[in-house]
Amino acid sequence: DVKVTQSSRYLVKRTGEKVFLECVQDMDHENMFWYRQDPGLGLRLIYFSYDVKMKEKGDIPEGYSVSREKKERFSLILESASTNQTSMYLCASSQIDSLDTQYFGPGTRLTVL
């Protein structure tokens, strides 16, 4: 059974802080994704990665960066958190084929004060 875990369920940070969100998957998936989920806006792709040390921008990469040093781990970094980054962040992983299921983590609810 595929398992995607995220380091925190709830996180509260202050404006200007550097924030790390961690995601780990245990199914040896090539692809990993970071989304943010906002009411009325659905899921929007921030960054994704096809392989270790490889990353590509999604639809809303501004203000975010990512790191994938190991295949199973994909980190989302907010270099200087802002209040408009308050959101639910979802991590997902999948095999490389376009028809493959994306498996989602439980989400991290980030509040930036």
Place this chain on the structure above:
Amino acid sequence: AQRVTQPEKLLSVFKGAPVELKCNYSYSGSPELFWYVQYSRQRLQLLLRHISRESIKGFTADLNKGETSFHLKKPFAQEEDSAMYYCALSGTGGGNKLTFGTGTQLKVEL
């Protein structure tokens, strides 16, 4: 650019009534379409994909290329169907990158 439109934010139906969640897409190539579902306090998960032509939990979805639609249907709604439903498209860029719609909250009332 690819886009997915779900025109209804909220759909409320009575138990036993038919359900249709609308999804329209914009994509110049041959799309691969999916429905994902998120039940209360659970993870987002795949419900079905168009290529499989399957029925999951009584739900079906047919890809209509002429109308660029992929509506989700169920003949008789059940209380446990209450959830947030997202339509998603896999197209350009490869690697299973998905574009999601804004979601429709389905509420099944007794």
